[in-house]
Amino acid sequence: MSDVKSYDNVELTLLNQNLVNICDEMAVSMMRTAYSPIFSEGLDFSTFILDANGDLVATAGLNPAMLGASLYAASWVIAEVGAANFNEGDIWIYNDPYRGGSHMPEHMMILPIYVDGSIAAYVGNIAHMAEIGGMAAGSFSATATDIYQEGLRLPPIKLFDRGEPVKDIWRIILANHRTPANSWGDLHAMLGSLYIGERRSRQLIEERGVERIRISFSQLQDFAERHIREEIRALPDGVYCAEDCFDDDGVGSGRYYIRLTMTIDGDRVVFDFTDSDSQAAGAINAPYVVTLSGALNGLLYSIGRRLPVNAGITRAVRVVAKAGTICNVQHPGACVGGQTEYQPKLIEMISSTILAQIGAERAAAGSGNTSLNFLFGGVHPVSKEYFAHYHFEGNGWGGRSATDGNSAQIMPHANCRNTPVEIFETRYPWLHHQYAMNGGTGGIGKYRGGLGVKRDIEVVGDMISVSVLADRGDVPPSGILGGGDGSHTEVLIKRAGNSDFSRFTVSEGAKSATKFVNVRLNRGDTVRLVSPSGGGYGDALQRDPEAVKEDVLDRFITMDQASEDYGVVLTEELDVDQASTEKARRSRS
Amino acid sequence: MTWVASTKTWNDTSVDNCDICGNLIINRYWSFTDDDGIVMRACRQDDEELAAWLKDQRKQPGYASFTSIRR
Structure with a gap:
């Protein structure tokens, strides 16, 4: 001793x-x-x-x-x-x-x-x-x-x-x-x-x-x-279930489901992923440690209190993920997308779907939850050296019980920063034509979903090879408690001389609209990255009319959306017409 | 039920996983026989209790009951 x-x-x-x-x-x-x-x-x-x-x-x-x-x-x-x-x-x-x-x-x-x-x-x-x-x-x-x-x-x-x-x-x-x-x-x-x-x-x-x-x-x-045991003990004992899915695995095999049964049992939590799909052929699988990470992050976000993070917190948690499933990839399965596309889904299953079952005041609507990984490489026209870069895009987070979702932010579990426009253009042969909030796409609700972004970049070198690994191109972030869904991911291409953007599946023969590799672009081609917007929280008709007005002024929504989605009537001076708004909302409630 | 050494030669780069939780098995594993007579390899001794608990839980109504909004 x-x-x-x-x-x-x-x-x-x-x-x-x-x-x-x-x-x-x-x-x-x-x-x-x-x-x-x-x-x-x-x-x-x-x-x-x-x-x-x-x-x-x-x-x-x-x-x-x-x-x-x-x-x-x-x-x-x-x-x-x-x-x-x-x-x-x-x-x-x-x-x-x-x-x-x-x-x-x-x-x-x-x-x-x-x-x-x-x-x-x-x-x-x-x-x-x-x-x-x-x-x-x-x-x-x-x-x-x-x-x-x-x-x-x-x-x-x-x-x-x-x-x-x-x-x-x-x-x-x-x-x-x-x-x-x-x-x-x-x-x-x-x-x-x-x-x-x-x-x-x-x-x-x-x-x-x-x-x-x-x-x-x-x-x-x-x-x-x-x-952490004190915090878990404060949550109601019970069995809570949630599922989410991938649009596809990039090689054309349809949706893949993650299924979680979470049991709160006194001062411990068991996360059971046994019912998830078998590992995918493509690169969306997660190693076991990513499933551990997602489960712990989901729990820590749900607790919402800042705890010392060290090995002690793992003692109250067990994670069951069968080898050979999408949650625990086995050799030689591909898995680069698990960290950026699977883990945020898993966190959201806990901090949104399950937390809504425990207590709505802590839950959040669905977030964009894709890193929208955009990779490119080529020979720089000035330096003549080979370059390669990995960029991730901000997206819209889900509305919460007391506030709108954040806009244009990297997913919460990554806590990273995107590539500034200045870095894009000084280190690599790209030119920006647009980098903007994607107005009108946040899920409607008492608390609106945060907005994703829209970025148009043109190739100003001789050749760039681009690849994308993203998700939410098919299944948008969910609204909760009456809130509306957010918007999809889109990755589009406009070849030099064309006037319209199209999906890579249409113009380049990619099997997936959000997962492809090594598409060769030439000078004058333009890529459009559109990240998803978050889902809304609660009934849109309960949104503060002044907040709706601010959204119109910020061009986050249009006048028509203010009226149609939120029942808020604005005057020509963009003030809230209280009487008309109350009447419009009464007629729809 | 006992700890068993899990030795690998230096040129074997494969990994083994726990039959109960899926975790890595490193250097040794807990060997036990479950109720069905199947020999299991576990990463931790208390996975024996976890295995029995999971088996019991999976019989309970509401366990692994998924309401999909995305199909």
């Missing part, structure tokens, strides 16, 4: 913040030193600290989509490799989705921190590499039917051995990426982040003593477990 003093709750809170700050500093370092916009602009990465067992102690609140990998995957890697096989100065890297990776573009690095010859902690990060090879530039191969078409797969391997780079591994990685200079820079941004995390963690350990830190890590995990 140790005689080292344990921490009280105040000290634990301060320590937790200290650890999170270290993770934040690691993240800022990565953002500022990366080569690719997906890091520096998109912030598509996470940073974390693990205890000596490999269990999560703290993470930066950056990308919740990576929560599952942060909570589970690093500990799996450490268990598989064996702590005895780590050495001081080692850095391990991996991206294998069958052994804890979320999808192959996301690479995890882990560095052990040794104190007095023993591992006291690990620091790690996960980041989405913009290009890792595979069948499509940008490595989001929407029509892949096996993992080998999605890029270079790395089981846990050493990138550094006792402080020295393992050059053969570096050569293999760089030789398999289309933009090796970017990969070199981004991998070094990850390394720099690790070294900062190591330095700061070492300072903390030296200040407080390794034994006290060890005990406090364990206390922090217990603290988080206690809190």
Whole structure:
């Protein structure tokens, strides 16, 4: 029994913040030193600290989509490799989705921190590499039917051995990426982040003593477990069911269903995905860790209270996802789309469909919930160098019990940022003709769905190869409690000299309107990306007429929609005609 | 019921999954025989209890009852 003093709750809170700050500093370092916009602009990465067992102690609140990998995957890697096989100065890297990776573009690095010859902690990060090879530039191969078409797969391997780079591994990685200079820079941004995390963690350990830190890590995990169990206990016991579906899997196999039965049983939750469809032929499948991530994120969003996020929260949760289903892909199934298209659906099944069964005041209508992944590559007309980029688009979120849905935002589980127009046009041969809110498309309701966006971009180079992996092209975000549905995703093409846009299925022979790869565009061709708008919450006739007026002034809806959808009559001066509005609403209620 | 070592040679890059929850099996698994006499491989010892609980739950009315709005 140790005689080292344990921490009280105040000290634990301060320590937790200290650890999170270290993770934040690691993240800022990565953002500022990366080569690719997906890091520096998109912030598509996470940073974390693990205890000596490999269990999560703290993470930066950056990308919740990576929560599952942060909570589970690093500990799996450490268990598989064996702590005895780590050495001081080692850095391990991996991206294998069958052994804890979320999808192959996301690479995890882990560095052990040794104190007095023993591992006291690990620091790690996960980041989405913009290009890792595979069948499509940008490595989001929407029509892949096996993992080998999605890029270079790395089981846990050493990138550094006792402080020295393992050059053969570096050569293999760089030789398999289309933009090796970017990969070199981004991998070094990850390394720099690790070294900062190591330095700061070492300072903390030296200040407080390794034994006290060890005990406090364990206390922090217990603290988080206690809190999440309290929150779960406050939810009504019961069995709740939800389902959602994909439009298609990109290779023409029809809809795929995710089915969840969630049981709240005292202070624990069991998420059972047994009834979901078998794994798809295309790339929409999810590795087990993505299902874990989605279940935990859905639960945390439903609780709505900020809890310390560490391994303690996993003790109150069990996730059952049969191997070989869309929720737990098996080799050699393709799965790059699971992280961006499946996980948000799963979160929404919990935080919307199931929460509406528990208590409407916490629920939200359906959100756009597609990343609308837009990938492109080619040879730059000025630099003559090969480029590749991965862009995701903001969309409309669902209305909630007290507010409209957010507009033009990346999905909540990703928490990322899109590619600014300036980056699009200075680094790649594109010219914007339009980037606007998609007015008139938010689901109607007491609280309106947020708006998606519409972006028109013209090729100003000789050739660009484009690929898209998106969803919600067929099934729009749902309204709830009387609210209207939102709008669809659309990806359209207008070839140079044509006057009209058409779907890629029509003009390019794609099997899916939202999932295709390697369409070659030439100078003067224009792509239109239209992201979905969110569903509405509640009866549109109960919407505050002044809010309807503001929507008209903002061009979020038209005068006709104000009248037809909301029963609000506006004067020529765009003021609310109270008497006519009351009459119109009475006649329709 | 017992823990069983799950050893793989260095050149075997495959993974095994838990028969109960689908999780990865790393280095060892909990082996038990269920009520139907089937030998199961579990990632955790308490998955034996989870398996029995799930079997019971799936018989309850309302469990896995999906009302689709999207068909």
